[in-house]
Each structure stands twice: as structure tokens, then as C-alpha cells.
Amino acid sequence: MGAAELAAGALGRPGSAPVLAVGAGFVDLTPVWLKDVAIRRFGSDDKTVLLLGLAAGIAVIAAAIGSLSRFRARRGLAGLAVLGAVGVLAALTRPTAEPWDALPSVVGTAAGMAALVLLTRTANPATGPDAAARRRVLLTGAGLTVAAVAAGAAGRLLARRGDVAGVRAGLRLPPPRGSARPVPDGAQVRAPGMPSFTTSNADFYRVDTALTLPQVDPRDWTLRIHGLVARPVELSFADLLGLPLVERDITLACVSNQVGGDLAGNARWLGAPLAGLLRRAGVRAGADQILSRGADGMTLSTPLAAVLDGRDALVAVGMNGEPLPVAHGFPARLVVPGLYGYVSATKWVVDLKVTRFATDRAYWTRRGYAERAPVKTFSRIDVPRPFARVRAGRVVVAGTAWAQHRGVVAVEWQVDDGPWRAAQLAPVPGPDTWRQWAAEWDAAPGSHTLRVRAADGTGRTQPAHRAPPFPDGATGRHSVVVTVV
Numbered sequence: 369m370g371a372a373e374l375a376a377g378a379l380g381r382p383g384s385a386p387v388l389a390v391g392a393g394f395v396d397l398t399p400v401w402l403k404d405v406a407i408r409r410f411g412s413d414d415k416t417v418l419l420l421g422l423a424a425g426i427a428v429i430a431a432a433i434g435s436l437s438r439f440r441a442r443r444g445l446a447g448l449a450v451l452g453a454v455g456v457l458a459a460l461t462r463p464t465a466e467p468w469d470a471l472p473s474v475v476g477t478a479a480g481m482a483a484l485v486l487l488t489r490t491a492n493p494a495t496g497p498d499a500a501a502r503r504r505v506l507l508t509g510a511g512l513t514v515a516a517v518a519a520g521a522a523g524r525l526l527a528r529r530g531d532v533a534g535v536r537a538g539l540r541l542p543p544p545r546g547s548a549r550p551v552p553d554g555a556q557v558r559a560p561g562m563p564s565f566t567t568s569n570a571d572f573y574r575v576d577t578a579l580t581l582p583q584v585d586p587r588d589w590t591l592r593i594h595g596l597v598a599r600p601v602e603l604s605f606a607d608l609l610g611l612p613l614v615e616r617d618i619t620l621a622c623v624s625n626q627v628g629g630d631l632a633g634n635a636r637w638l639g640a641p642l643a644g645l646l647r648r649a650g651v652r653a654g655a656d657q658i659l660s661r662g663a664d665g666m667t668l669s670t671p672l673a674a675v676l677d678g679r680d681a682l683v684a685v686g687m688n689g690e691p692l693p694v695a696h697g698f699p700a701r702l703v704v705p706g707l708y709g710y711v712s713a714t715k716w717v718v719d720l721k722v723t724r725f726a727t728d729r730a731y732w733t734r735r736g737y738a739e740r741a742p743v744k745t746f747s748r749i750d751v752p753r754p755f756a757r758v759r760a761g762r763v764v765v766a767g768t769a770w771a772q773h774r775g776v777v778a779v780e781w782q783v784d785d786g787p788w789r790a791a792q793l794a795p796v797p798g799p800d801t802w803r804q805w806a807a808e809w810d811a812a813p814g815s816h817t818l819r820v821r822a823a824d825g826t827g828r829t830q831p832a833h834r835a836p837p838f839p840d841g842a843t844g845r846h847s848v849v850v851t852v853v
């Protein structure tokens with residue numbers, strides 16, 4: 369594994385290292401129910417958990433190969449060859465694969481075989497095993513371990529040559545031509561425990577399938593717009609920054625978000641209006657989908673009608689006054705208000721194909737997720753926290769609601785099975801952000817259930833029916849049990 373890491377680092381293709389390639393293949397093969405379990409249980413740590421699991425699995429297999437080799441080295445060599453073949457297969461089947469991505473697994477397998485032969489030779493000298501042989505095995509093993517760790521570390525260091533953090537830090541974005549409506553005073557409900565109206569880049573949720581973050585240098589970046597268009601367009605990053613950029617507050621939400629969940633964030637995005645770029649390319653009749661692709665090979669399908677209906681769909685380059693963080697799509701991503709991330713928010717975007725739903729399917733829609741996935745009206749109680757103990761008397765109940773692009777027009781809350789009461793709505797810059805709400809509760813001692821529901825700009829109230837995130841977003845009302853003392 370160390371030798372393979374070194375090879376991957378030397379190639380400048382960190383994702384071709386066998387552990388990462390196999391992990392990425394694993395992500396693609398994971399059934400949606402297991403993916404939802406993983407996101408629910410581990411959230412943004414899902415990737416770490418997967419890699420730790422893989423490492424443990426490899427350790428067990430390696431131990432098995434080791435004991436197989438005690439009497440017949442050939443069996444161990446065969447075992448290693450199988451492991452290597454899995455690595456090669458995984459590396460070559462990545463959507464971004466190049467033929468030489470097979471190399472790290474080949475190098476790793478060769479190094480593993482050499483190490484195994486060396487160890488078995490040391491263990492079984494012609495004279496038969498003795499105390500001296502045992503000492504030699506331990507020394508050889510220790511030496512090989514040191515070499516492996518050093519190779520792995522060197523590989524990681526080499527891989528960092530491709531990091532774009534430095535380029536990003538040196539980048540200056542132009543100011544917006546159209547600035548965002550200011551966030552109104554009072555958008556932030558001031559109660560301890562309330563999330564910030566604008567989510568900082570550091571706190572912004574992250575959901576993607578990328579085990580290694582794509583390192584896309586803006587100097588090499590291009591965005592191609594092609595397919596059912598009259599004039600295909602190809603933009604460099606400088607071209608993009610030369611367009612009139614606008615700044616908008618938009619709340620992004622993930623379809624995997626559960627009732628009461630926090631897979632959503634609100635940021636101020638700086639970007640070029642996507643509709644203008646499509647008009648420049650000249651969308652041809654019959655098209656109804658934009659199939660976008662990220663540098664990670666991910667594909668997303670977005671209904672063309674939503675992008676062209678006048679909403680602020682952006683090719684975003686900035687997030688909260690900075691270039692996009694690498695984890696959030698540097699140097700450019702899509703943001704479309706009102707649609708779940710998996711049908712709109714392509715990070716590291718490099719390609720837009722104007723096409724038809726009947727012709728092309730994207731990563732998640734191929735796995736059964738809905739093609740049309742407007743964000744469902746959602747409301748959440750943020751304070752008090754679940755199972756909090758609060759003092760009887762005046763208690764602040766507050767939270768967050770969203771119905772992007774339709775807007776939240778009412779939030780109601782309920783204690784136990786009592787009447788629904790209107791909560792106070794905080795002001796918002798527009799219908800594309802989430803909206804905070806608050807109410808005052810005269811709490812009587814005992815255990816109580818607080819419940820919330822929101823209504824959107826179309827007049828519809830969030831349904832009580834509980835549905836899981838698959839295939840087009842969870843429904844149900846959030847409730848919190850608290851103890852009043």
C-alpha cells in the first residue's frame with residue numbers, strides 16, 4: 369500500500385491509489401438505503417468511516433494472505449495478485465480514469481510480492497527455523513514496515529504538489545455588478561443555540577462522493593456548454609470572471625436531509641447568471657435537461673425550465689466573500705435556488721450538456737432518485753434542543769424553515785396535541801433563503817412535545833406524513849420532547 373501511494377503521488381493522481389480507488393468504487397456500488405444510513409449516522413464523517421473500514425478489511429485480508437504463505441508462498445502471491453487486480457479494476461473504472469491509473473496498484477502488488485518473498489525466505493532458511501531466523505524475520509518485518517510508512521508518507525507529500533489551496537488563496541474575485549439585497553436586520557433570531565442565518569464556509573455541510581477532493585486549477589479550468597445548442601460555448605476562468613457577476617443569498621439543501629436534520633446551509637454566492645450563458649449558446653427546441661459534470665466525474669441533471677424561469681441560477685465562483693472552498697467546488701459550481709443539491713448544485717463543474725431527460729440520465733437519477741426534485745417545505749425546532757430540561761415559565765421556542773424559491777409565509781407550532789399557534793417570522797432578503805422563526809411559550813412543568821409546521825408561498829402547509837429521503841426528499845413534521853422543571 370505504501371509503494372502504491374508513492375506511485376500515485378509520483379503520477380500526480382492521488383485518487384488512483386488502490387485504497388481510494390476501491391473506496392470510490394464502493395461508494396458507487398453502495399445501495400441508496402445504505403448510503404442514507406451512512407449519511408444519517410456519520411454525516412460528513414462518512415468518508416472517514418468508509419476508509420477506516422476499508423483499512424480494517426485490508427488488514428484482515430493481509431493477515432489471511434500472510435498465514436496462507438507460511439508453508440506455501442505461492443498461495444500468498446496468488447492472494448496478492450487478486451488484491452492487486454481489484455485495485456487495478458477499481459482504478460480503471462473510475463469515471464475520470466486514465467490508463468496509467470492502473471500503475472499504482474501494479475507497483476503496490478509487485479512491492480507486496482517482493483516483501484512476501486523476502487519475509488518467507490528469511491523465515492524458512494535452508495537450515496530450518498531457529499532463534500536466529502526468528503530474529504531476522506522480526507528485523508526484516510520492521511524494516512519493511514518503516515519502508516512502507518516512509519513510501520506512503522512520501523506519496524502523500526508528492527500528491528500535495530497538485531493542491532490548489534495556494535492558487536485559491538492568491539485569487540482575487542471581482543466585485544459583483546449586482547449586489548445582493550442586504551440581509552435585513554432581525555433575520556437572525558437572537559436565542560442561544562440558534563444557527564447563524566448565514567452559514568460560514570467552515571460550518572457549511574458537505575455532501576459529495578469524492579474521497580479525494582478534486583484539485584482544479586482555475587488556469588486550466590474551462591466550462592463547455594454544448595449539446596442541443598446553436599453555438600457551443602467554451603469559457604475560461606478569466607472569461608467567467610469577466611462576465612457581469614451577481615451576488616445572491618441562497619439556501620442549499622440536500623435530498624438526504626431527514627426531518628429535523630441539518631444538511632442545509634445558507635450562503636452569499638457570487639456568480640454568473642446561468643440563464644445568460646445558455647441564451648448565449650442558444651438552446652434548441654426539444655431540450656429539457658442540463659446534464660452537468662464535475663471534474664470528479666459526477667453528473668447531475670437539472671430541469672432546463674427551472675434554470676430559465678427567471679430564478680437566480682448561478683455558475684458560482686464565490687461563497688461568503690471568498691473564492692469557493694475546495695470542498696465546495698473550487699473554482700466553480702452551480703447553484704440553483706429551489707432544487708435539491710443532487711439535481712442542481714454541481715461542484716467543480718466543467719461541462720454543461722443541453723439535452724433531454726429521454727436521452728441522458730445522471731448519477732443519482734440512474735439510481736432511482738427523482739428527475740424533478742424541488743426542495744420540499746421544511747421546518748425545524750432548533751431551540752430548545754431535544755430532551756432539554758427547561759425552567760417553567762417563559763421559554764423561547766425557535767427554529768429554521770425553508771421552501772426555497774416559493775418562500776416560507778407561515779410557521780405554526782404546537783405543544784402536545786394543543787392548538788396550532790402562529791410563530792413570529794424573521795425577515796428575509798427573498799424567497800430563496802431559509803427563514804428563522806420564534807415563539808414564546810409559557811411552559812408548565814412536565815414532559816412536553818413541541819411540534820412545528822410551515823406553509824410556503826403557494827399556500828400549502830407541510831404535510832404530516834412521514835416519508836424517507838428516497839426518492840425525492842423527506843416529509844414529516846419535526847418534534848422535540850423537552851422536560852419542564
Ligand SMILES: Nc1nc2c(c(=O)[nH]1)N[C@H]1C(S)=C(S)[C@@H](COP(=O)(O)O)O[C@H]1N2
Pocket residue numbers: 572573574575576577578620621622623661662663664666695696697708709710713714715716
Ligand atoms: N461534483 C459533485 N457535485 C455535487 C455532488 C457531488 O457528489 N459531486 N453532490 C451534490 C449534492 S448531493 C449536494 S446536496 C450538494 C452539496 O453541496 P455542498 O457540499 O457544497 O454543501 O452538492 C452537489 N454537488
Ligand SMILES: [Mo]
Pocket residue numbers: 575621622623624708709710
Ligand atoms: Mo445531496
